Amino acid sequence: MTRSDKEEYVLTPWEVSGNIDYDELVERFGTSRVDEELKQRIENIAGEVHFMLRRNIFYSHRDLKWILDQYEKGNKFALYTGRGPSGHTHVGHLMPWIFARWMQDKFGVDLYFQLTDDEKYLFNFDLEMEDTYSYAMENALDIIALGFDPEKTFIFADTDYIHTLYPLALKVAKRVNFSTVKAVFGFDNSANVGSIFYTSMQSAPCFLPSDREGRKVPVLIPCGIDQDAHFRVTRDVAETIGYHKPALLHNKLAPSLDGTGKMSASIPKTTIFTTDTPEDVDAKISEAFTGGRMSAKEQREKGGNPDICAVQNYRYYLFEEDDERVADIADRCRRGDLLCGECKGLLKEKIRSFLKKHQERRERARDRLEEFLLKD
Amino acid sequence: MTRSDKEEYVLTPWEVSGNIDYDELVERFGTSRVDEELKQRIENIAGEVHFMLRRNIFYSHRDLKWILDQYEKGNKFALYTGRGPSGHTHVGHLMPWIFARWMQDKFGVDLYFQLTDDEKYLFNFDLEMEDTYSYAMENALDIIALGFDPEKTFIFADTDYIHTLYPLALKVAKRVNFSTVKAVFGFDNSANVGSIFYTSMQSAPCFLPSDREGRKVPVLIPCGIDQDAHFRVTRDVAETIGYHKPALLHNKLAPSLDGTGKMSASIPKTTIFTTDTPEDVDAKISEAFTGGRMSAKEQREKGGNPDICAVQNYRYYLFEEDDERVADIADRCRRGDLLCGECKGLLKEKIRSFLKKHQERRERARDRLEEFLLKD
Numbered sequence: 216m217t218r219s220d221k222e223e224y225v226l227t228p229w230e231v232s233g234n235i236d237y238d239e240l241v242e243r244f245g246t247s248r249v250d251e252e253l254k255q256r257i258e259n260i261a262g263e264v265h266f267m268l269r270r271n272i273f274y275s276h277r278d279l280k281w282i283l284d285q286y287e288k289g290n291k292f293a294l295y296t297g298r299g300p301s302g303h304t305h306v307g308h309l310m311p312w313i314f315a316r317w318m319q320d321k322f323g324v325d326l327y328f329q330l331t332d333d334e335k336y337l338f339n340f341d342l343e344m345e346d347t348y349s350y351a352m353e354n355a356l357d358i359i360a361l362g363f364d365p366e367k368t369f370i371f372a373d374t375d376y377i378h379t380l381y382p383l384a385l386k387v388a389k390r391v392n393f394s395t396v397k398a399v400f401g402f403d404n405s406a407n408v409g410s411i412f413y414t415s416m417q418s419a420p421c422f423l424p425s426d427r428e429g430r431k432v433p434v435l436i437p438c439g440i441d442q443d444a445h446f447r448v449t450r451d452v453a454e455t456i457g458y459h460k461p462a463l464l465h466n467k468l469a470p471s472l473d474g475t476g477k478m479s480a481s482i483p484k485t486t487i488f489t490t491d492t493p494e495d496v497d498a499k500i501s502e503a504f505t506g507g508r509m510s511a512k513e514q515r516e517k518g519g520n521p522d523i524c525a526v527q528n529y530r531y532y533l534f535e536e537d538d539e540r541v542a543d544i545a546d547r548c549r550r551g552d553l554l555c556g557e558c559k560g561l562l563k564e565k566i567r568s569f570l571k572k573h574q575e576r577r578e579r580a581r582d583r584l585e586e587f588l589l590k591d
Numbered sequence: 592m593t594r595s596d597k598e599e600y601v602l603t604p605w606e607v608s609g610n611i612d613y614d615e616l617v618e619r620f621g622t623s624r625v626d627e628e629l630k631q632r633i634e635n636i637a638g639e640v641h642f643m644l645r646r647n648i649f650y651s652h653r654d655l656k657w658i659l660d661q662y663e664k665g666n667k668f669a670l671y672t673g674r675g676p677s678g679h680t681h682v683g684h685l686m687p688w689i690f691a692r693w694m695q696d697k698f699g700v701d702l703y704f705q706l707t708d709d710e711k712y713l714f715n716f717d718l719e720m721e722d723t724y725s726y727a728m729e730n731a732l733d734i735i736a737l738g739f740d741p742e743k744t745f746i747f748a749d750t751d752y753i754h755t756l757y758p759l760a761l762k763v764a765k766r767v768n769f770s771t772v773k774a775v776f777g778f779d780n781s782a783n784v785g786s787i788f789y790t791s792m793q794s795a796p797c798f799l800p801s802d803r804e805g806r807k808v809p810v811l812i813p814c815g816i817d818q819d820a821h822f823r824v825t826r827d828v829a830e831t832i833g834y835h836k837p838a839l840l841h842n843k844l845a846p847s848l849d850g851t852g853k854m855s856a857s858i859p860k861t862t863i864f865t866t867d868t869p870e871d872v873d874a875k876i877s878e879a880f881t882g883g884r885m886s887a888k889e890q891r892e893k894g895g896n897p898d899i900c901a902v903q904n905y906r907y908y909l910f911e912e913d914d915e916r917v918a919d920i921a922d923r924c925r926r927g928d929l930l931c932g933e934c935k936g937l938l939k940e941k942i943r944s945f946l947k948k949h950q951e952r953r954e955r956a957r958d959r960l961e962e963f964l965l966k967d
Contacts, residue, residue, distance in 0.1 A: 333757070337765050344758055374758055378967050381709070381753045382720055388785030389713050393769065396784055408772055409764030412788030591754050591967055 226441050227400060229338055231477045237274065237440070237467050244443050246275040246465065256283050261321035266536045267314050267466065275440060277450070278462035285433045286322065292433040293424035294318055295461070297329035297417070297442075300350035300372075301339055304357040305486045306566070307469030307478030310533055314466070315437050316361050319368070328358055328370040329420050333377075337409040348372060352584065357489050359587055360576035371589040373416055378591035383419035383426070388412060390452040399444050417442075418449040421461040433459050440465040470528045474504035489577065493567045500526065500563045506548070507555035514551055521545040526555070526562050534565045602817050603776060605714055607853045613650065613816070613843050620819050622651040622841065632659050637697035642912045643690050643842065651816060653826070654838035661809045662698065668809040669800035670694055671837070673705035673793070673818075676726035676748075677715055680733040681862045682942070683845030683854030686909055690842070691813050692737050695744070704734055704746040705796050709753075713785040724748060728960065733865050735963055736952035747965040749792055754967035759795035759802065764788060766828040775820050793818075794825040797837040809835050816841040846904045850880030865953065869943045876902065876939045882924070883931035890927055897921040902931070902938050910941045 224233030226240070241248060249268065253276070258264045260283075267273050282292050296315050298308060319326050330351035336344045351372040358370055373380060396402055396411055424432035436446060443465060450460040468477035472485040480486060487499055506520030506527070521527040527545060535541050544561075547553035600609025602616070617624060625644065629652070634640045636659075643649050658668050672691050674684060695702050706727035712720050727748040734746055749756060772778055772787055800808035812822060819841060826836040844853035849861040856862055863875055882896030882903070897903040903921060911917050920937070923929035 333761055336761055340765075344761065374754075374761075377757045378750075378754045381757070382750055385709055385712055385720065385750075385785055388788070389716075389783050391784050392781050393778075393784065393787060394780040397780065402769070404770040404773065405768050407765050408767050408769065408788045408791060409761055411769060412764070412784050415784060 275465040282462045294326040301335040302480040304489045330372040333373040356580040359580035365586045370587045375590045380419040384415035386456045387418040388415040417445045434461040437464045472503040474525045518551040519548040521548045651841040658838045670702040677711040678856040680865045706748040709749040732956040735956035741962045746963045751966045756795040760791040762832045763794040764791040793821045810837040813840045848879040894927040895924040897924045
């Protein structure tokens with residue numbers, strides 16, 4: 216497992232816990248920060264800067280400058296991201312997808328979306344292949360519901376598209392040995408042989424746009440920083456097998472409602488799923504960890520602490536694009552003018568309204584799956 | 592690598608060298624010998640005993656008795672064997688295929704034939720996927736040329752049939768860890784992650800007949816004893832994932848023309864390929880290692896030694912079904928009545944005549960590939 220020197224947190228593609236030090240990760244992984252110059256270049260093309268970039272939620276990258284150079288020369292990149300279908304989609308998953316949707320829209324580029332049903336089967340003893348495939352199809356509905364362009368969006372479950380992916384995965388697998396995956400992912404000898412091979416499958420879509428288009432297509436991967444390990448492996452072999460190294464744009468992970476670590480599907484009470492009812496949402500937000508005081512009286516006198524508040528975090532990461540409004544709520548909290556009940560009420564309303572629309576689109580997406588899915 | 596205590600020979604699925612002690616392998620692998628009772632049972636069904644059984648070339652097994660029990664109860668088995676397409680077929684490869692053809696004919700059963708183009712790509716740095724796939728298709732011609740029943744014979748290259756094989760391979764891969772493949776195959780940390788995963792792909796066809804027929808089909812694998820390692824792994828997980836353990840019937844490996852170890856495609860001069868011309872055959876047999884003396888005069892006086900003779904071995908393993916004729920040639924050699932030149936002439940004639948017919952059938956097979964191939 217990848218641990219900081221202080222052993223304060225764990226971050227691998229399969230385990231995230233503790234208080235993640237995002238600044239330290241940039242140093243440890245050797246990535247670059249998304250600086251103001253890069254944001255300006257994106258704004259020049261897109262006409263705006265997405266709030267997730269502005270707020271440094273997407274904060275780290277590899278070769279983003281090169282991707283923009285290529286784009287400006289007329290050499291369009293393809294976007295690639297993914298989802299491990301071990302359960303229903305929660306709103307934290309939507310974060311990078313919403314961003315990818317914005318990127319597709321502003322840059323007019325293709326998006327490849329991998330649903331790693333094989334991975335989740337291999338890494339979760341309790342899940343059968345029928346389970347992970349079924350979750351993959353459910354997750355696909357959430358992706359489609361976000362409004363991706365059907366002409367430019369290609370979604371595939373690994374087991375559906377393996378005929379195409381396998382030869383690409385083999386090219387990677389031939390050039391990555393156990394020492395490497397041991398060092399990168401922290402596997403030991405008890406790791407199953409499927410999990411050892413798996414990183415090759417996550418590499419494969421980096422080369423898919425090139426194979427489909429018959430030219431060397433630059434690929435940009437917006438993804439959680441926890442997934443960087445896979446693509447360090449990919450980048451090491453890409454040029455040897457005749458492709459560009461994929462570029463990355465890393466996001467911080469959406470926090471959980473209980474204020475500890477990342478939003479996780481394995482603790483349903485602290486996570487809002489896209490399939491939750493309005494009642495679920497109300498109940499979960501009501502229970503959320505806040506920066507409030509012991510009593511309303513005390514809070515009116517001393518004010519709350521929005522910096523440690525899960526409710527405010529949800530707003531910041533996902534549910535309030537307007538910076539001024541986020542700041543205003545924080546100010547009113549600190550002054551004791553806005554109590555937790557009212558503040559939670561505002562977020563509940565926002566999420567219920569988002570989910571109502573999302574769930575309608577999600578149901579309509581059932582009839583549109585075939586428009587988006589790649590199958591062998 | 593699997594070595595005997597004396598380190599006299601090496602035998603793994605990927606490396607065979609030295610003088611193989613076949614008796615010791617039965618002990619080391621914990622297999623059973625094919626005894627007279629089993630041969631009698633096969634004869635009762637088949638009406639004859641194939642010379643490769645009679646001569647103990649197929650000499651070791653796992654659960655063959657159970658396969659026959661099931662067969663006698665009306666529960667037909669399927670045959671499964673394979674070929675690693677790293678080059679053209681040589682006559683040594685034909686040995687287990689000829690036997691499988693006989694089994695199919697006498698027992699009226701299906702045969703699944705796996706061409707492991709992925710394996711040969713992963714294990715041979717110099718081979719590209721185009722090479723191993725192209726060899727796979729060339730090898731398929733040799734299989735078809737042997738006269739397998741097109742209604743009952745299913746040949747597939749892994750990369751052609753991966754959509755079907757991959758989910759079966761994943762079921763195995765999830766239950767086999769690196770410690771196991773390290774112990775069984777002798778891998779170390781420098782093994783590439785594809786090669787570590789690969790054994791799952793060789794396991795997958797053991798379960799294919801069951802999936803295709805919708806019942807638990809017993810499977811019998813006639814194969815070289817060097818392949819046993821893969822199926823020890825398979826047998827350990829088979830019942831856990833809902834299938835019968837595959838049964839095995841092991842053959843000794845065809846010897847090389849230079850009298851050292853097994854026939855190997857990597858030393859073309861000591862190996863006869865199915866694509867060889869009559870001139871190639873003559874030249875190679877002329878150079879073969881024999882048990883002859885330094886001069887014709889000495890050989891007439893003292894006799895030769897057929898027990899160490901590659902020419903006689905070729906006859907014994909492949910090119911002379913008649914036991915009496917094999918014994919007669921050996922006797923004449925020992926008495927000094929048959930000199931190496933004449934003896935080689937007999938074998939050349941036999942092989943040229945075999946290859947003439949085989950090559951005609953092989954060319955006709957080009958138009959029949961689709962009758963036999965399984966593709967996704």
